[in-house]
Amino acid sequence: MASLNREELLQRIDRVIDKMKNLSPEEIVETCPIGIISMDNWEWPQGVGLFSLFLYYRETGEEAVLAYLEDWFDRRLQEGVPPLNVNTICPLLTLTYLNELRPKESYRGLLERGAAFVMKEMPRTEEGGLQHIVSGGLNEGQLWDDTLYMTVLFLTRYGVLTNDPACVDESVRQFLVHLKYLTDPATGLFFHGWTFQEGHHFAKALWGRGNAWYTAGLVDYLDMIEPPPGVSLFLCGSLERQAKALRPLQAPSGRWHTLLDDPSSYEETSATAAFAYGLLKAIRCGYLSRDFEPMAWRAFHGVLDQIDPDGTVRGVSYGTGMGRTLQAYKDIPLCPMPYGQSMALLMLVEGLKHDLAEVRL
Template identity: 35%
Template sequence: MIRDHSGNWGMDIGHWDWVPGVGLIAMLDYYEAAGNPEVLFYLQGWVEQNKEKAKGTKVINSIAPFAIFPALSRLQDDVWYRDEAIRIAEWMINEAPRTRERAFEHTVTENAVFSEQVWADTIFMAVLFLARTASLVRSTKYAEEALEQVLIHLNVLQDKSSGVLFHGWNCDSADHMSAARWTRANAWVAAGIPLIVKELAPLVPIPDELTMRYEHLITGLIGYQQKDGLWSTVMDQPEFYREVSGSAGIGYGIRKAMDLGLIARDDRNQAAADQALAAVLSFISEDGVVSGVSGGTPVMRSIAAYQEIPQYPTLYGQGLVLMLLAETCRDLGE
């Protein structure tokens, strides 16, 4: 992840956007599990080298790198990280575009506009940062906003029958567009919600609705897990290719949620997490490259179009697998 991949969109960590952001979040997760001081040193250096790049147009999808700032503020006792986190949190609450249902509109750095669209990705890319900043500064205002965003996203994206999530929701047309049950969208929420709840629980009550919806999500996801332990890139299309980043993110989410008591540590949940881990390991090469990862994916025009997304190594693929491995080490006490 930290090698020079300049110019390679999927693996280039030297720019400010969601792709390197997921990589950084994963590195911090690994540091917190393993305590390797070299990782912390790298994260500090990355911020110093790239912080000027954050001064461009603020969009929801490029908030992700800021999610490491609250931890760096605590670990380094550095008020600069704290002040920057507050600045971005205030922008999110007061200025970030919202849909008519008050969800953060999923804005991106690319030359594309998704007006009135709600994407599952936002939970991990932006709401996680807001929850961590709420915890850092003990702000119930930030905490309540983060909690509201989680509930809004679940309300508009969750399929009531299966419990899993659609990729996106269009507030203009009041539909889920192509209505794809895209695996990585589900991974962003499966992995993000336990991390968010961990930050918010000391500040605001976590409503039963959130817990019940999350349990319904995990039950639904396990129902779509294939016999090989992975999920297809669109999970209710078993003939579609298996997608490793989403599978790793779901496996991580199940493990993290069990550790936090958000879901039960029962045989079904444990078996699903173990099967996902075993399957993902086979996609890691000897030099650490994770294969089987689908490229950047907006809400596609049709379900069939998701099968056309190419696969190649990415920082978010590396990152979600790293998080799964780090969480497994926590479970094993290693």
């Protein structure tokens, strides 16, 4: 494995960002009607991309990045924001940060509307879980592991900004309810979903990217709030158990399979990047011990190997709904996607915070 170099990481970051901004559904077959390839749409892939860009801005102070974010939101607001649901809430996380730096009445109004929707209108499952309602699907009685990243992070951040303890308390409940029903007690990994109506975990898929939403999301969640100590211990304990389970499942390439426990399923880059980001940040922040560093840096290198010279991140699975069979996950096509670019960006930016000269594999 090649040694890491800060200047090279910065160059790769520039290429990854440029490709993310310019992905086109004309290059890639777009089969999802909501539009999850172009950054010109308002959905969850774009939301993940915006947040990664903001974290890059916060690390480097590059004003051009902030200007891009402001222009993106202004254009989308002129076009009209689509109906709110779990996934269309996702861009609002970045808007909470942008509104602090470039406050606008239109931003504030949308943030208020988003928080009110989550707290008062979004459908709930039993025990008050956020039902995974998406564009074109109610998913009645269903919990999905995507929800914590797509909606709960925004609600948390909004609650902190507005000093609204109800929002913060609700975020704690959502983490606990989702972990209660999605954790596989045998492994400590997470099932993709749970249905209260049918009482099962669908295909019992230990889906890679779904697991990575927790790894990447938790470290940012703990950046936003300090939950009660007992809750923090519980959440970090779940992260540690997940990390221990990931260790023997890591492929020689450093990547993980799209079905974590099925080596016949393809290796998937977006999940690997989010795992690398979450693990490295958790180690840096003291949530995990340095025993996990070799695994995290192997994943880091595994993702680097999938970044083309033009910044295209390869080996990323297309949008993945809830699978009723394990084969359904293995059949999802691979193609460049905004969230593949952005998860790689999250990982690369986190890499800048570490002493690269001390990396040992």
